[in-house]
Amino acid sequence: MNKSKVCLIIPNYNWAADDERILWHIIPYNLCLLAAIIENDYDVTILDAYAENLTEEQFKDKLLQLKPDVVGLTVLMDQFAAAGHRCAAITKELLPKASVILGGVYATVDPETAIEDDNIDYVIYGEGEVAFTDLIKHLLSNGPLPAKGIVYKQNGKIINNGRADFVQNLDDFPLPAYHLIDYEKYTLSAPRKSVDGPRAFPFARIISSRGCPINCCFCQVKKIMGLKFRPRSANSVLDEIAWLKETYGIKSLIFDDDNLFTDRQRGIDILQGMIDRGLAMPWSSIATAVFMLDEELMDLIHRSGCEYMSISIESGTQRVLKEIIGKPIKFDHAKKMVKLAREKGIYVSAAFIVGFPTETWDEIRKTISYAEELETDYTKIFAAVPMRHTKLWDLCVEHNSFKKDFSVENISWHSGQIEGDEFTINDLTILRTYEWDRINFKTPEKIKNTADIMGITEEELLKIRRDTLLGAHENIST
Template sequence: MKKNTKILLINPFLTTLPDDPARPSPSLSLGYLAAYIERYYDVRILDISTEGKNVAQQIGQKKRVGLTNGGIRKYLSEYRPDVVGITNPSTFHANDAFEVAKIVKETDRNILVVFGGAHASSDPESVLQNTEVDIVVIGEGEETLLEIVRRYENEERLDDIAGTCVRQGGSIKNNPPRKYIEHLDSIPFPARHLLPMDIYFETALKETNYAMRNKIATVITSRGCPGKCIYCAVKTVWGRRWRGRSPQNVVDEIEHLNRKYGVGEIHFLDDSISVNRDRLMGICDEIIRRKLDIKWTTPNGIAIWLLNESLIKRMKEAGCYRLTFGLESGNSETLRYLGKRYDYDHAKKIIKYAHRIGLWTIGTFIIGFPDEKRDSMEDSINFALNSYLDFAVFYIANPFPGTEMYEIYKREGLLDRLTPDQIVRGTSTKHFTHDELMEIQGKAFSTFLRSRMLKPWRALSKIRTVEDARYTVKLATKFINMGFGQLKFSKRGIAALWK
């Protein structure tokens, strides 16, 4: 039996395009894993991209941000972990995770390297093609990683653990899935004391952001999504069945963040926070009951078809100031193709009501599906223009492994000669090249931006307090800067807008 087993959880460095706005942010997934395991073992988290946020290396046309290879080796040599877990949340950044695994094995071949995250869960067989990876965790990771560590410590077999993918006898074996944790309140809050929170706060202040307050923290109140959208890979990690934390447990975490770190704004990163409307109302009631001075928003989107006026009103009273709606398409036929269902009239009504009570709203749309033609894209642009949305974001469809859309692209021959990590900001379709889609995307941004700059009274009507006024001025300044950069939109797409 191994003694004093030590576990290191790693968030890799980031290799991005020069105009990519990606910046260091807390990995809640690693925070949850560490909190679950530190009750039994010595655990640390190494956020390579954050700890080395000022270290940039040019790699071809891309830049890598994070600790140098030497810095990573030094940390490994000093801590000497027995097990290293590496999060692999993005297909585009998969090679970053593989490079870290290589450094780990070069430091000590005996270290057990475990991969997890969205990309690893959606395509575990391809991940195990990399010989530096010993085992892949599929889906929810807390109980699976704990079992891996315990078996490794006791020198027991690792090839039959539920929720993993392993090599066995020259082939790759997918073990049966692990049952999801039913009672999310039983999971400790993320181990933020193991994360470089001061650096996250400092970075958020220096970078361009659209937050109302300075100190921001992210929170996840639920897992899983019952939706069947063909473009979404969330099901590979959290599954289709929705599970939610209790309102008391959620607000306990918010209160902890407020008191310990001075956090004034919460970003809920749920994929489906509004599935249970009574629960969401309960979260609002609990924030109000405790008199917490908190602002919050839903940057990952909230299901507009599940909202009503009374719930939105309570959300506003509880500190919500901005809502993001995943509208995806203004064309009903395309919407059905995507597996999404909502009523356009209801959506417009909710957006207008949110505007009337002073909430800022963002609509996200996706263009460039395999069979989509220009008139369908124009319907999406016109929906945004003719609504009361304050902002609209137009993404180009990106076929992620593990999604139905990825399989459609493969069948149609649209991914020939492309590996998943080469698909950045979408790809060509049957009717448009990728460059043409980028141009349509840029024009959509520019058209929407000009339309809102011509209606400044909409923004002014949201001002209810001095804080509202300051935030409106902040957004107006950013809008004006965007206006001067409109020519860049048509050439560089969404990254130009973010930057």
């Protein structure tokens, strides 16, 4: 007996945002995890239109070849929503009997707006491993309608039965079904050259936890994953690394989650386990909570193979950190940890954000000064971007700080979105660009080290530098 067909799809985000600087390199872990949960019962395929950079016509051809009974779409962010809606429209046009289900961050952040699209039959509200699985059983195997986690229309009325419960035991999940994708295509190269890139190929990305107790003002984590820290056990993480090494021959790792060291002992167990089980290899910590680090952890981080660490400081003033951002950074401790990491040969980058509501120009300048004093190998300076369901969004409403043409659909990550009493959008664009240039390219040694970590020549790095400066001029409004 033929199994019902389920196709899990990532739309091509370029359909919604024609910006060559938007280049995400995402292994579809979430879809592969869903596929692993349901593949014994259904004929499951994964179609990543973004990774393949499919045109709409190419996408149509592939969809007609697959002819799924159910299509599950995921959309990464609000500003890519148009690509998801376009994908749903194409699906319904070609396969009107197929059920279309939308999940992902956009679906969870704004489910009732998403379901207004008649091309979408159901929206998964919250984590989808249970709700999506139960909905598939309802649609294809005569199971009951899920009690939680879906939004749909009934007789023209929107029905929202509440967000799905947070999954408490992440160890219950199977290993992701990477056999359903061309895994090597994701792991043997990285299309975007950056300091955050893999240290060696093939590489893997690891997500070891969900939820974050910090609740920074600009982050949607409270809405998406909740404030409760929900970690996988150290053994679960180590078993996945061992499986990836044995099955796919991975030679480096990127830990993607923000909270690798929130549970200090679990962090120690993971790092020591990598050493003890022969899993130590070059790895990167993409979003390191510097306030959780200490000398013992730093020693294990180094011995387990870490070569790159990104820390998020955000501001150089305590008022902005405490009253606006809500992050427990201690400046002297951060300097100590950066110095220690670099002494061990770990390349360290630091991220800062400027342009918050009520922030003064002097405070912005203090942030730049501290960024330089920190003496990291690389410095990133971002403009604050307000997202819905965040404290930053509420602050922008309270202080009327949105730029004049601001909308969720036209958010730019390359220019400011907030106007203050003491700064304009152009002020931030100019300041960020030229201070980034001054700090990161101040010595031949820094240029060489950054080119090396990015795996490019110094000439290629200097071209990126020139293009960045030119791009800033293009973003200056007249």
